[in-house]
Every structure is written in structure tokens, then in C-alpha cells.
Amino acid sequence: MSALGTDSMKDDKKMAADGGFEPNIVGFLCNWCSYAGADLAGTSRMQYPPNVKIIRVPCSGRVNPLFILKCLMDGADGVLISGCHIGDCHYSEGNYYARRRFAVLKNFLEYIGIDPRRFQMSWVSAAEGDKWAKVVKEVVEDIRNAGPNTISAEKK
């Protein structure tokens, strides 16, 4: 049982055809900017790695630190949060709060020994399909280098 449906992640950890590691990444994208940006990347037929599984949220400020922990504990290799650029938030200031909260979380995860590359943030506007593709490429590469997530390795 897993209320967020991430149950299958551990079982489905895919290895690429050549046996290399294909990271499983959860993306929390704000409805107003980044989700539309990702949409634009798609409709513009931009090529980028398929490793990010997107969950749409109203605002990057909606993302609870628990979401990140839950993803990492349930076997995701990395988490990406993406929202509107500072100043462009649909709710005026949601991304300001997100920025403050996640700066601390990132350092804290590092402190308890979780590779900081596993947790990433970006600002991508609705017009930045190209930036979204670039961010995903970078993030996937980063997390590929970080290797498979072993935080919950002992989970049976």
C-alpha cells in the first residue's frame, strides 16, 4: 500500500539496455509556469531524457518537504522542484517561501548524508521550453553521476 502510488518505483527501477543506470526522478512542477514550460518543450518536439515523472502542483510553495522525503524514501533517485521565476508567482509570493524552505532542506539533506544532487530546484517560465529541456538534461546527468539511491536500500 502506498498512498502516493510510488510503491512501484522500487520494483520498476529500470536499467538501460546497455545495463547503465537510468535514474528515476520525481518532478514537482507548478501549474502556472514550469508545467506549461514542460508542455511547450513537448509541443516544440524538443528532445530530452524521459527520466522525470511529473506531478503538477498549484505552486512551488505548495511543495511540502515531506513530499521530497517520501520520494527519496520510496526509492526515487532524485527530486526536482520547478516553479515560476521570482516575481512571476501566480500567487505573488509562493516561490519566495519555497526558496527559503528548500535552501535549508537541501543543506539539511546533505548534512544527514544524502547526496545534495538528489534534490534540485529550478525556475522555468511558461515560455522557456528550451530551458526546461536543458534543466532536465542537467538534472538527469547530475543524478546519474550520483548513482542509484541507496537511502532505503534496507527496505524489504
Added chain:
Amino acid sequence: MKKTVKKEALIALIENLMKDHEVVSPVETAGKGVFYRKIDKAKDVYLGPAFAVEPVKKFFLHPSEWICGCNKEEGTASPCPVPADDKKRVIFGVRPCEARGLVLLDKIFAPDDPAGYQDTSYIDNRSRSVIVGLACSVPDRTCFCVSLDGSPVETRGMDAVLFDMGDNFIVEILTEKGKSILGSLPGTIDAGSEKALEAAKEKTKKLVVKTVKAPDSLDASFKSDYWKKVSLSCLSCGVCTYLCPTCHCFDLVEEERKKLRCYDGCAFPDFTLETSGENPRPTKKERYRQRVFHKFDYFKKNFGENLCVGCGRCIRFCPVKIDISEVAAGAPIK
């Protein structure tokens, strides 16, 4: 059957036992206390005076025990067997109060009456384990076993027992199971050591200074405001219940196609919370009273004994030092 055994000989025996047994023993963790662990090096065995933080209960009633599960298949579900651990196990260093706790737990999970509820995993854990006790030599000031029909040197619930005599242990074998494990130890006992042992036992019993007069029945106090007063400082945490050698309440938890039996405790507000939102024990008063009643009243009515062995853990580890012995003894029963 008793014999005097050199400490090195015991360590050598444990080393040998580990080949075909699971060996559990208290292990000292620097700065953190003593914890029971499955050991892989005989020299890790700690048989000193300090008490383990968690009682040996957790090897019989696991804090989160997998009791059933199902396979993951498309569209259907089929039960999946829980892997059984049937390796022979020897547990060293079990204190008299903890062993007696097991005797009390037997009444609930493995009653003599075959028609009673028989808990298979508890019974399996019991039958695959040999308990080699360790008599206490330095009781803590929170210990009060003597007041509760116990003693720091008693042997109920053990298969064999060790008495620390300085350079040597005196080993007393109590059951066939104990003999199968420790029977091969060389040595005999002379009259002098026998006498020294008796003297040491008497001396240790006197070291248990805390005395409690547990009431015969708490009935009359049930509605008293006393319970509100004594529970005011309670934090509603699980320290006392989780560390108790006899507390055995649990919650069934479902996680990822598994059903788990996890420890739960009467101090938590969620323990009695019903789906409707109704909570029959809404405040600390009812919850704390429940714990005291279960220990010193309900269990006695059902089984003729107190459900407290006087190990003192709930007093030692209570973050706000609530003393169950004082609370029980002070209950207004007139």
C-alpha cells in the same frame, strides 16, 4: 546442576555456539547504554551489571512483526507466506525480571489451556530460544522486583542461569534445553563456592531497596480525581510501554502488501481512537489510569498476578520521572 566456570570458558562456548545457533546477548554501545543484539563476535557479549535499555521481550514480540502478506499480481491477490525463522537461538544475559516477564506473557500468548489463544509466532520464538539468564549483582535504585513476588536472583522462565562470582561464573542448569547448550561446559562446584553463592544471593536481595505495597484491587479508586492529579505531568509518549517487559499491546498496520503487528501503547491518544472520532480514553487521566489498572488490577483479576515485574525501566526512562510504584501504592482504594 551447578558448576563453576571460568569466564573465558564461557566465551569459548559462545564462540562455538555461533556456528549453528543464532546468539543474542546484551552489547554495550559506548555512551548509549546496553542493547540486546544478535552477535557475531563472542567478545561483544556484555555480562556486566548495567541493564539493557530494551527488555528481551522484543525477541519474542517483535516491535513490528510481519504477520501476513500478499503477492503482487495483476488483477488478483494471493497470500504470500511470511518467512519463518526457525534457527535455534540462545539468548544470554536475560535478567530475572525480564525472564519473569516472559512467563507472564506466556499466559497471554501461549496459555496452558490449548483452547486458549495460541500465538504462533510468539510460540515459535519461545520454542526456538534457550534462555541463559544472568542473576543481578547490582540492582538499580529504581528496581522493585522483591515487592512484586520476584527477586534479583530468581530463575523462573530461564533454562540456565549465570551468577557472576568475580573471576568465575557459577552456572546453574535448570532445564533440558539449558543442558543441551551449557551441559558441555567442564567443571564442578565445591561446597565453599556453593556457600559463597548463597551468601551472595542473600546480599543481592537486600540491595533492592525500593519497596512497593501494591494494592490488591484498585476498583474503589477508578472514579477518583487522583488519576487526573498523577497523570498531569505525563507526556503521552511510549517510553513506559515500549520498554516494559510485560506490556504487549499492539496495532495492526498495513504497509505495502504486508500486515504488520507493531507495538502500540495505552499512553498514546490514538490508541483507543475510534473511526467515528469517539475516543473512550480522551485524556491523560483515563490513559494513565488504564496502564496502572492493567498492571495492578485487571491482569490480577484474570491471571492471579500483577503484570509488573518491578524492573524499574518505566521509572528510569520516563522523561518526567513518573513512578508507577508510588502511583499504584498511593491509589485511594478506601
Added chain:
Amino acid sequence: MIEEIRQKAKELLAASKVDMVIGYRRSGDGVSTVPAFIDSAQDVDSLVWDQNCVYNLANYLREFPGKKIGVVAKGCDARAIVVLLQENQLERENLFIIGVECGVTDISEKCAACPRTVSAICDILIKEKGRKSGAPGNEKDAYAAVEALEARRAEERLGLWREEFSRCIRCYACRQVCPMCYCPKCVADQTMPAWFSKATSLEGNFAWNVTRAFHLAGRCVDCGECERACPVGIPLRDLNKKLEKEAKELYKYEAGSSVEAKPLFASYDKDDPKDFIK
């Protein structure tokens, strides 16, 4: 000093300025203390004050809504009250805060780096007689343990925390003893969704301890009660202190210093750090 505390408590109760005074009294063992809930002026003589008064009594204040409570508060306890007021958990007019200045006698390890300033929130401040105010603790040492850990390799840190969390028995004493842990339904107790495993598996323990610590970011006043209450000796303060350090370094924020200040994560600044964002 204790005479002044008793005097004040008696005065408050006799004049019905408060319904109850929460302080410390001697426990049955004759050495340690336990929280005392005194509701009559005749009982104030059971109040005591010494280095065994470890408990953070702010933890009990939320349990008496609508009642006027007098509370004996050390520096750290007063900071906790400030955070609770900041978060609208208490009514200031229902509180009478009897501030006590700790002497040079350290109550525990946490006291070594305590600034020893008792918050201005107190209605009365009782000082230790015949002694100079305790010298402020060495601020530099405050983060020694955190910095030592930061200097180690990531795998070592993960290994170390795993080892520590593996002992966790999920008794939630750390949560219950914490004045800031007052969520009506803790995430650890939620089942829909189940945020993390309720089993005492390493995974569930890891998630619980990390979540607990992070929820206290910018709120923990370092009273150290969680670490003291933990029966299995997990160094919880090393987690809390890291977050305290981050709040201080990134946002110059110190929990419990002002009732008027906006809580750390309920505020922002246009110049907050942004280098980690792509």
C-alpha cells in the same frame, strides 16, 4: 532564590491572579525533580529550584486553555514560550512567566553554550543570589558537534545517522516532550496518506527522525529535551543544531527571540539565497 519563587507563587495564587502555578517539586527518590502543578497557595512550599530542574514546562501550557497559568521558566523555556506565542498557541494575558536565571551550575550539556540571557518576555525575573549572573556560554562551541560532522564524508554521515536511527524504538518521546510538537495529528500518526512506515524499520526510523527535525527548523529553541528524553540515546540535538545554524547563517534568524518576528518559514526576503536554483 527558591524563597522568591515560592513567595511569588503564593502571591499569585492567593490573589487569584493565576489558577495554577507550574513549577518543580522533589520526586520520590529525594534527588531529582518532577513537574509540579500547584493550584493552592498552601502547597507552594513544595516548589523547589536546583540544577535538577531539567524539564521544559512550556510544554504543559497548551493543556490548560482559558486558565491563567503561572509558570517557572528558565531561559530556554522562556524562548519556547516566545515561539508558542509567535505561533498563536498561547494567550499572553493568561500567562504569568516567572523567569529564573540559571546559575553557573550547568543543568546539562546544552547549557555550555547558552547565552544565559533570560528573555524579556518574563513578568518577573528571579536571579540567583550571591552569584554573578552566569557567564554567557561560549558561542563558538555551540556548533562544534555540527561542524565536526559537516567535515566528514557524506557516506560517513549517512552511515552514522543510520546507525543512530537504527536504535529508535518509535516511542515518540522526542515529540511528546517538545513544546513545539503540537500538531493535532502528527504526520507520523497519519494513515491516509501514510507518509512513512510505522514499523521500526530503518527506513521508517530515518524518515521519522528527519521529519521531526525539519519541522523544528527555525522553531527549535534548543532546550535539549528531545535528546534527554530519548531512551536509546540518539543525538537529536545535533540535528536541531544544524537547522538552527542554517537559519542563523542564511537568514539571520534565531528562534524564540521575539514574539513580533514572523516565523522563519512564514516570511521571506527578496535577497534570500538563490544560488542553488537552476
